[in-house]
Amino acid sequence: MKMPIEAPKAQLPELGALPMDVVMNFAVHKYWGVSDPVRFKALLDEACSLVTSGHFLGDNLFTWGRNNSLFEDKPFVQAWQSNLQNDADQAIAWRRYILACAAFHCAQLEGDFAECGVYTGSGIKTVMDYMGGTAFSKTFWGYDTFDYNPVAGHKFAGQEEGLFDKVQERFASYPQVKLIKGLIPDSFALGCPEKLAYLHIDLNNVEGEIAALEVLFDKVVPGGMVILDDYEWAGIYRPQKAAEDPWFYARGYRVFPLPTGQGFVIKR
Ligand SMILES: C[S@@+](CC[C@H](N)C(=O)[O-])C[C@H]1O[C@@H](n2cnc3c(N)ncnc32)[C@H](O)[C@@H]1O
Structure with missing residues (x-):
């Protein structure tokens, strides 16, 4: 008799016992x-x-009056704290936990992980460290120009020649991370997944984000998740919502606007 072949189970971080008398601030x-x-x-x-x-x-x-679940999840706290590089990384803890929870779900689907807009790699590394670090079994693609920022007025600290080398060094013990240096969307020609379970887009500009969606959204498997880092931010980021809403509507999707400022889509 032939036994059904079970898909390998992803390594999943566990929640500890929940104290009922203390809530974190x-x-x-x-x-x-x-x-x-x-x-x-x-x-x-x-x-x-x-x-x-x-x-x-x-x-x-x-x-206020919230569980602050992110701080109750010890593997997340460990992953987030060990990847802090500046005060913004501290403040965006809840955004990072949205990524971590998406990763928990997507690790159990077919397909790779990808992030468009990597900068120093803290987003990718926090997620991977939450999901088992170097033992994380998915290929994780990271796309960025690295050594310069193509978005006018958006150069981040350290974004100069040599940043790509430093980010590669940061992931030296993570062979499953494939960093692709170049301008999106042209850089997809240098390497691109066939199927995606998890897609995080964080480019701070509308042209790049729509270009990334045009290439990558069709590769996201049913049940896969797309997180748009800037979608629900107003001001200079509002053009992203203005373009992404009709782009998703044309495909029958409405973006969930999260209080963190992110947008969230589950692929059918
Ligand atoms: C906000 S940062 C990414 C932060 C990162 N996701 C994290 O969580 O730490 C945005 C990055 O997008 C990159 N970027 C913007 N437009 C791009 C494009 N068209 N092609 C490649 N990289 C781009 C910039 O160089 C910058 O490093």
């Missing part, structure tokens, strides 16, 4: 679009003292 004073940061901090510090426990403050998000 979190506050990192890193936000954008504030005219008087000193006064704002004083007001927000006072606001934190007036609300019930379970507050989260940072990354333009202030909420």
Whole structure:
């Protein structure tokens, strides 16, 4: 008798016991679009003292009376803390946890992982370290120009000649990470997955993001997830929503706007 062949099970991080008497608070004073940061901090510090426990403050998000689940997930806390490179990385903890939870789901699907817009690789590495680090079994593609930023006015610290080498060095013990240096979408010709389970797009500009979707969305398998880092941010990022809404509508999708500022789509 032939036995059915079982798909290999992904290694999944476990949640520990949930304490019922303690809820974490979190506050990192890193936000954008504030005219008087000193006064704002004083007001927000006072606001934190007036609300019930379970507050989260940072990354333009202030909420309270929440479980703050990200801080209850010890493998996530370990992965996030060990990949902090600046205060923005601290503040965007909840955004990172959205990626981690998507990875937990997508690791159990057919297809690779990809991130468009890698910078120093903290997004990729946090997700991989949560999912088992060097033992993570999926190929993870990372696309960026690395040594310069093609988006006017968006150059990040250290984005100069040599950054690509440093990011490669950071992933030296992760052979499943394939970093592709070049301008999206032309760089997809240098290497591109056949199927994707997880797609994180974080380019800070509308042309690049739509170009990436044009090539990669059809490769996302049913049940696969797409996270758009800037979708729900207004101001200079609003053109992304303006273009992505009709792009997804034409394909029968509505983007979930997350309070973290991200957009989220599950592929059928
Ligand atoms: C916000 S950063 C990515 C941050 C990263 N996802 C993380 O979580 O740490 C945006 C990156 O997109 C890259 N980028 C923007 N447009 C691009 C394009 N058309 N092709 C390749 N890279 C691009 C920039 O060089 C920059 O490093």
